[in-house]
Amino acid sequence: MTRPLWTCPSCGRTFANRNQTHTCAPLGSLDAHFAGRAPHVRATFDAVLAEVTALGPVSVLPERTRIALHARMSFAAFVPRARWLDGHLVLARAIEHARFRRIERFSAHNVLHAFRLSAPADVDAEFAGWLAEAYAVGRQRHRSPPGDLR
Template sequence: MTRNLWHACGRYSLKALFARSEPQVWRVYQQYVKLVRSIGPITVVPQKSRFVFMTRIRFAGGMPRKSYLDAHFLYPEPLRSPRITSSEKFPSCYVHRVQLRTPRDLDAQLRGWLRAAYRVGLQEKM
């Protein structure tokens, strides 16, 4: 955590985050973590209503919903894809959201996006 990065301290658990989700959402989460870890070392941080993946900064994560995982990731540019459910512009990047409903949603396209997000998390020049 860098000194100037806003954060909130608290003790949160993945169990509490997924308490209201259907069992397949937990399985999708586990595959999501596995996919991101295949890109490089990360820390998984449970927060009050979401979890984030961190390297130097948080670069991806998600919010468990009842029947799907609302995943998000930083990306250096806008993305045009029917899979993107929303996008938000920040000064140096974009935050894109996708719904992950089954392990099949964790495909090569998502891996490519997450690879770029990981580099954003390392604060590499793109």
């Protein structure tokens, strides 16, 4: 059985763990993150978001320094730049691939994969598969017994 999410009484964000450490600040505007950026940067983010929302419910959190995608936990984050979109996915395994600029292992099933997307076409079937894996981590399905889809 899945534990209910804890809601921070100050900022209203939800977390899988009670009293989880976080930057307790109001969320900003998604549009503000894309101000002054090339239009294809927003189109690339929208392509990512279309893939993720097809998987199930997701919260888009425009924080001060990044845009996080959150299910039970944050599983992806993006930083719009002038001509591209930097970001990372949290996967339950390390994937050595040229598309990942950096890989950081935080625990056995919490592996950050940093990338750069330059156009909506970069959100192809291969990347969509990684998004699906990251979404499963965000839903904490990687911690479930086999066959438990919660």
